[in-house]
Amino acid sequence: MTPLPDRYCPVDGTRVPAESFAWCCPVCHGPLDLDFAPTPAPLKSLAGRVNSLWRYAETLPLAAPSVSLGEGRTPLVELKDGIWTKLDFLTPTLSFKDRGAVLLAELALRLRPRQVLADSSGNAGTAIAAYCARAALPCTVYVPEGVSTKKLEQIRAHGARVRVVDGDREAAARAAREAADEPEVFYASHVFNPYFLHGTKTYTHELWEDLGGRLPDVLVLPVGNGTLLLGAALAVAELYAAGLLDRRPALYAVQAAAVAPLAHAFEEGADDLVDTAPTTGTGPTFAEAIAVPRPLRARQILRAVRDSGGRFLTVTEDQIRHAQLDLASRGLYVESTGVVCWAAVRDGVLGSRSAAVPLCGAGLKTGLAGS
Structure with missing residues (x-):
């Protein structure tokens, strides 16, 4: 299995080991970036590759997918x-959130958490829920009041638990982050996680x-x-x-x-x-x-x-x-x-x-x- 790259804080340079469940910089508590500088393949070499975003394997920090649903390659x-x-x-x-969600689910599958958490106004939550279902990972999604009923229905249909938080989008994010600090919890944040x-x-x-x-x-x-x-x-x-x-x-x-x-x-x-x-x-x-x-x-x-x-x-x-x-x-x-x-x-x-x-x-x- 390809080793995972470390993460780092773009503000103060603090490094976070690849296998850590830490979801933010331990110093400034900000989002993390990935210590990863790939070289994409030339155009001609892409012919005949898998018809999903995984055709760009050289540019992805996880290049051996097991939870793909065929995402990417949209018209x-x-x-x-x-x-x-x-x-x-x-x-x-x-x-489009499927593009990032598949990498988060693939990463979570490698780390083997006891729980995956996400917060969302709808689309990221549905994507995380779907790919966690594909990976057979337990998932909880925190959403604010007023989220589209169709999006809530979709999240639940994928088997994820929904926590509706009183307040706005930021209130839902705060609630998820508090829960994410518990042991062996993977915070599938589309904001904090550079994957x-x-x-x-x-x-x-x-x-x-x-x-x-x-x-x-x-x-x-x-x-x-x-x-x-x-x-x-x-x-x-x-x-x-x-x-x-x-x-x-x-x-x-x-x-x-x-x-x-x-x-x-x-x-x-x-x-x-x-x-x-x-x-x-x-x-x-x-x-x-x-x-x-x-x-x-x-x-x-x-x-x-x-x-x-x-x-x-x-x-x-x-x-x-x-x-x-x-x-x-x-x-x-x-x-x-x-x-x-x-x-x-x-x-x-x-x-x-x-x-x-x-x-x-x-x-x-x-x-x-x-x-």
């Missing part, structure tokens, strides 16, 4: 001239392969906790370092205007979240899955966007609703959070630049915005 469709979308709602649990990011990066590796060894001018990505964007940044860095890209795309991060702490920090020129928020930045939103008021990897997200020459875009509730209906009229029924990238760019903000947008979750999970 690429051109929405309009120069703007492509990957249909990441066509994954086993109907959201999740190395799963989401396969979105960008697939896009590179599907476009014949190139990437568009701009990668447009939804940002709440930033797992898909940070995964994209990892993939771009890997491909560029290997000489498989001649230029890096700009990363455009999209937030709902109602909850846009990162967009506000970016506009202020800050390296981290700022204490003063705009008066319009704290309300409810149809994009509930990215309504994260204090993302824990804020510094990394802001740096990744700036280093790429990218920017932040925000979308209103009307834009989200209209984008969802527009996609449905094109044959694509996507949940309200999953349409924010299309909402941000469909009216021409990118000009003549080529771009890719992900459609991250199926519309059956939430229904139409405002209905």
